[in-house]
Amino acid sequence: MPTPAFMHGNQAVAEGAIAAGCRFYAGYPITPSSEIAEILSERLPQVGGVFIQMEDEIASMAAIVGASLGGMKTATATSGPGFSLMQENLGFAVISEIPCVIINVQRVGPSTGLPTRAAQGDVMQARWGTHGDHPIIVLSPSSVQECFDLTVRAFNLAERFRTPVVLLSDAIVSTLREKLVIPDAADIAIINRTQPNVAPDDYKPYEFLQGDVAPLPKFGDGYRFHVTGLVHTELGYPTEDAEIISRWWEHMSSKIEDNLDAILDWEEIALDDAEVALVAYGGTARSALHAVSLAREQGIKLGMIKIRTIWPFPEQAIRDLAGRVGTIIVPELNFGQIRLEVERIVAGRAAVRGINRADGIQISPEHILDVVRGLERVP
Amino acid sequence: MKVQTSFIIKEYLRPEMLPSTWCGGCGLGIIMGAIAQAVHFKGLDKDNVAMVSGIGCTGRMSGYMDFNTIHTTHGRAPAFATGLKMARPEMTVLTVMGDGDAMSIGGNHLIHAMRRNIGMVAIVVNNSVYGLTGGQTSPTTPIGGHTTTAQSGSFERPMNLEALARTAGAAFYARATVNHTAALTKLIERALDVSGFALVEIISNCHVLFGKMNQMAEASKMIAAMDEDTQRTNPTLLRRADLPIRLTSPESPSAPVHELTEMEDVEDESRTWRGVMFERKGSVDLSKRYYDMLGKIHAQQRAAEEAN
Numbered sequence: 001m002p003t004p005a006f007m008h009g010n011q012a013v014a015e016g017a018i019a020a021g022c023r024f025y026a027g028y029p030i031t032p033s034s035e036i037a038e039i040l041s042e043r044l045p046q047v048g049g050v051f052i053q054m055e056d057e058i059a060s061m062a063a064i065v066g067a068s069l070g071g072m073k074t075a076t077a078t079s080g081p082g083f084s085l086m087q088e089n090l091g092f093a094v095i096s097e098i099p100c101v102i103i104n105v106q107r108v109g110p111s112t113g114l115p116t117r118a119a120q121g122d123v124m125q126a127r128w129g130t131h132g133d134h135p136i137i138v139l140s141p142s143s144v145q146e147c148f149d150l151t152v153r154a155f156n157l158a159e160r161f162r163t164p165v166v167l168l169s170d171a172i173v174s175t176l177r178e179k180l181v182i183p184d185a186a187d188i189a190i191i192n193r194t195q196p197n198v199a200p201d202d203y204k205p206y207e208f209l210q211g212d213v214a215p216l217p218k219f220g221d222g223y224r225f226h227v228t229g230l231v232h233t234e235l236g237y238p239t240e241d242a243e244i245i246s247r248w249w250e251h252m253s254s255k256i257e258d259n260l261d262a263i264l265d266w267e268e269i270a271l272d273d274a275e276v277a278l279v280a281y282g283g284t285a286r287s288a289l290h291a292v293s294l295a296r297e298q299g300i301k302l303g304m305i306k307i308r309t310i311w312p313f314p315e316q317a318i319r320d321l322a323g324r325v326g327t328i329i330v331p332e333l334n335f336g337q338i339r340l341e342v343e344r345i346v347a348g349r350a351a352v353r354g355i356n357r358a359d360g361i362q363i364s365p366e367h368i369l370d371v372v373r374g375l376e377r378v379p
Numbered sequence: 380m381k382v383q384t385s386f387i388i389k390e391y392l393r394p395e396m397l398p399s400t401w402c403g404g405c406g407l408g409i410i411m412g413a414i415a416q417a418v419h420f421k422g423l424d425k426d427n428v429a430m431v432s433g434i435g436c437t438g439r440m441s442g443y444m445d446f447n448t449i450h451t452t453h454g455r456a457p458a459f460a461t462g463l464k465m466a467r468p469e470m471t472v473l474t475v476m477g478d479g480d481a482m483s484i485g486g487n488h489l490i491h492a493m494r495r496n497i498g499m500v501a502i503v504v505n506n507s508v509y510g511l512t513g514g515q516t517s518p519t520t521p522i523g524g525h526t527t528t529a530q531s532g533s534f535e536r537p538m539n540l541e542a543l544a545r546t547a548g549a550a551f552y553a554r555a556t557v558n559h560t561a562a563l564t565k566l567i568e569r570a571l572d573v574s575g576f577a578l579v580e581i582i583s584n585c586h587v588l589f590g591k592m593n594q595m596a597e598a599s600k601m602i603a604a605m606d607e608d609t610q611r612t613n614p615t616l617l618r619r620a621d622l623p624i625r626l627t628s629p630e631s632p633s634a635p636v637h638e639l640t641e642m643e644d645v646e647d648e649s650r651t652w653r654g655v656m657f658e659r660k661g662s663v664d665l666s667k668r669y670y671d672m673l674g675k676i677h678a679q680q681r682a683a684e685e686a687n
Contacts (some may be wrong), residue, residue, distance in 0.1 A: 003648075024462070024465070024466055026462060042478050045672070045673055045676050046676065046680070048673060048677070050465045050466065050669065052461070052462075052465055053460065054461070054486050054491070055458075055488065055490075055491035056487065057459035058455060058488075059455065059461070059487075059488050061489070062451065062452070062455040062459045062461075062488075063459065063461050063462030063465070064462060065459060065462065066431070066449070066458070066459035066460060066462030066463035066464075066466070067462035067463060067465060068462065068467035069447075069449065069463060069466075070462070070463050070465075070466025070467040070470075071466065071467070072466045074462070074466075088452055088455075089451075089452055089455060092451065092452050159514065163387065218467070219429055219447035219463065219467060219470060220426060220467055220469070220470055221426070222426045223447075223449070224425060224426060224445055224446060224447050225448075226393075226441070226442055226448045226449075226450070227448065227449045227450065228441075228442065228450035229448075229450065229451065229452055230450065233532055235395070237393075237395060237396055237442065238442065243634075249511075308547065322606075326683075373686035
């Protein structure tokens, strides 16, 4: 039987991790993510897993990559300042294609910022925070149910595509309590990294597959491969050969780009007859959703797209939207990080405007509705 | 006892990765050979050995050795190794770092790996200089040592890693040089026997950079000097890790630890000790303690289920 439960978002993330098969957590305390560590410090030993509090977030990120090579599904959780420290080894996980999940419960930045206040200012950092071009997957939950569901999904995508996956939570969804339904374990789809079916001598840990990844055995299984942060050959050995490097880039890029159907995730709400659409994600999507119902009560034709996979960005969905509505409004708790992406894709085919604040106060449904009404007065 | 070099290359190195990037005469080759011999003499299964390295000349070693290997980011090797060891406690983990890697950028990770007493053999190759980046001052550059970032001689006090390891809680500390190769292998073997964090500091040579800037441009001369500059510890005088230590004294705030504690029998204070510096008795690896705890939790869970 699916179990109804009442939880806050951080708790749902922790339970989602356990349900997904996470058996290793390394972290460093930071508001507003600490409950995830606290809960997992109790839950992981119950299921035979490892919890370790590291000396900082650099080490936390390192430890989850090391443990993932040991064959475990691994995660860490943090907030802005810690996420900044994790960028170095997040890049290592990207280039060495080691599955792991990083939960960033966003607060207002930069630096120490507003430690207990919600923000969505790390959207671009989640995309480009570590140096160099790189593929990445970033999900953002807007409810406690999605905290659970998207955490499970984050682990599945990490295992499927041998990549770090960032769960971009925020201080709104992490601290609010609401009902969710936890499915039976048997009904939760779980993906595990594939195992090699060739002899060690024939195994290529970094085979440059188009749109796919090589199997990943755990250390100790007899494959004795090399893992490095240097650009490498299919065997994992460093190379400076431009021809090999271009094939490597093609593999790295295609494993995400060729699988957008499996990765992208968005929801269309009340768009059928909409003249104006909101594009929202994370905690702000809650206000947007409420604004849509308020607008509909008043006969205003407002719809929305709720984005759950932020990176890669659902470009086609936004492109299609531009042909359906006259105006797209992007409310977000930053100064337009996703709005710039929407503007780029819409390319003038619809008006795009943002509703932005980063003062620790969330955007209210009334605020969004006021902006929509203001649009109607414009000829 | 020494095995043939050809056997070491065949059994423990990755031919496709050779030749190495190291300069001719570099001590790193001697160290890599000693590690392979120690692993061989201990009869360890290569499939069950991991080598985790950082960045720098020393960091390249993991690529050359035929174990389960990770060439991590600068200074972070102990943190990667901690995650691996906690996930696979049965695995022998060798964490290989240079002096800048271990003591400067990775200092915090090293301290906490020692504090946790996580089971690994940490090899710290100390050549007093940043080699791969071209000869800059490192945390162990001696006062007066010339480097590309201390052209008139370094004036910072070098790190006393032994005192740090003792204070932080490492289980074992030995110092070796690339001149005394039999002892080097033996000390790595001793470290492999330790349950907990075992550190082997290896004094090595960078004649190409540090040597050239300090009138020791020949590898042979630099390595030979290690014999004059070091002396062997008398095993009967092995300093116990549980003795209280004073890190500083009012008279001499910068004096090395051994001058202030129980080393009255020092023959020549200008010489560095090699051999086992300390070993903590009864040390138990963190990963073993963790999995023992898991076993107890599961026993309690089973007892509670049966009671119901």
